[in-house]
Amino acid sequence: MHDLLTDSSGNVPVGLAPLEAVLTDVTNHYPVLEWIRRSPAARLLARLAQSPDTLTHHALDTLPPDANTSYVRGLLVTAGVLPPRQENLARLETWLAAKLAQLPPHHVTLVRPFAEWGIVKDARRRAARGRYSLSAYKGDCTDIRVTIRFLAWLDAHDLNIRDLAQAHLDDWASTHPTQRTRLIPFVRWVHARHIVRDLEIHHRPRQLPGTFQDEATHQAELRRCLTVTGLPLPVRIIGALVRLYALPLTRIVELTTDQFHREAEAAYLTLDRHPVLLPPALATLLDEQIAQLPAPQPPQGRRHLRLPGAVPGRPRNPVGLADQMKQHGLPVRAARNTALMEAITDMPPIVAADLFGISPATAHRWSQLAANSWAPYLAARQRSRP
Structure with missing residues (x-):
């Protein structure tokens, strides 16, 4: 060395x-x-x-x-040679600078202020709260890419942004159905600055979740995570967090050791802003995982991720992690949907939103789904039992 x-x-x-x-x-x-x-x-x-x-x-x-x-x-x-930084935010800023350098000047005059004030500013705010994930970075890049493609479409049709009418926007949305939602931030931004007239572009109808687990399967998989020592320790922890607290993998991989603490005989995990009581079996698994992490290096106080990835100081890739969970017979999507649905049926939507760190709109949508679809499902499940 x-x-x-x-x-x-x-x-x-x-x-x-x-x-x-x-x-x-x-x-x-x-x-x-x-x-x-x-x-x-x-x-x-x-x-x-x-x-x-x-x-x-x-x-x-x-x-x-x-x-x-x-x-x-x-x-x-x-090692402390370089100061830590929010890497996903830094990647966004670096990517944006490179992308702007490739654009014609008349596109830069729109894309730069939109990206800086409409995208990056919000990303910095989320990063300051420790909530700017890899998926958020990819989503923000997609919003900017779609905006650039839309401006190129305007050029191809000899249209200036100030001449944009509802018919033009509808035409673009009908021919780009998978990208229409990603253009909404830009349309709102240019409208708020009186660059275009009052235009509307709607979100695509949200697909309701259709993959759930029955209660027996859900509980059996949770018991596997908490009791089967043959499973890898990170797999057991992730599986339990998904099935108990409906956490997405993008949030689980970002958890840090300082979010876990013990008080007297109880152990807690802080989700968003709220400490959540942990089952003793899961608390023991987290103790074992933290004990396997290397000691902190200077500068003092550096926090280790519970689930470190291949790159030092960076978490696991959620996509690869989902594949690993599936290989061990612990699928993520159906288990998370079931856990979230059960939580919504047991508490008000606004409480669930605050506790699990989801938006109030998402919690309300799940609450409506629970009222309209979950009750008949539960009734049918009860009738099918011997």
Whole structure:
């Protein structure tokens, strides 16, 4: 490791000394040796060590945004060489800058202020609350992409944005049915600034959830998560959190150790702003998971994610995690739908929204579904029992 990080003067730069200490202070050195010999990320780190003054987030942002750059950035942040940052927000800002550089000037005059004030500003607010997830980043990028495509469509039809009429918007929406919802933020933004007249573009009708579990299956899978030691520990924790608290994977992977705490004989997990009482079996699983995490590195107080991913300091990918859960016979979507429906039937929608961190509109929609569809389902289930 010393040879890898040595610069042209034959010394390890002072700023990289913490990284050298982190990577050599391990019980089993063989994985680190294998990483040094074979990993492209290690070779990238060696090149960066030759110019330690360029070891900044900004310098890394100029490199190809691939897995190697992400891995090296994670190492540097974990070791305290670089300050931590909200990575999904930073990716959005970097992606936007690159996208704007590719646009014609008359598109930039609209896309830049819309993206900065209509998208990025809200993303910064959510990131400050620790709620800007990978899925939110992807959604915001899609909103901007669809806006760019819409402006290109206007050009192709020799239309100026100020000439946009309802008939034009309806024409575009009918030929781009899968993108119409993503254009709503831009339409609202240009209307609020009196760039266009009063126009309407509606959300596509929301599809009601159709995948649920019967109670016996739901409870059996929960018992598996809490009692079957043959399952991987992260799988057991995720499965229980989905079935008890209807948490989506995008939120579970972002949970940090400081959201879990014990008081006297009870254990709590803070969801959004509210501590939720945990079953003792799940609290024990979380204790075991936290005990397996490496000790915090400088700067002091750095929080470790409960479910760390392949990139140091970054969480697991929710998509890959969903596949893993399915492989272990613990599907996520049906279990979450069932847990959320049961919660909605037991408490007012606004309480469920506040507790689980979903929007009031979503909670209200689920409440309507519970009143209209869940009662007959429960009645039919009761009649089918022996």
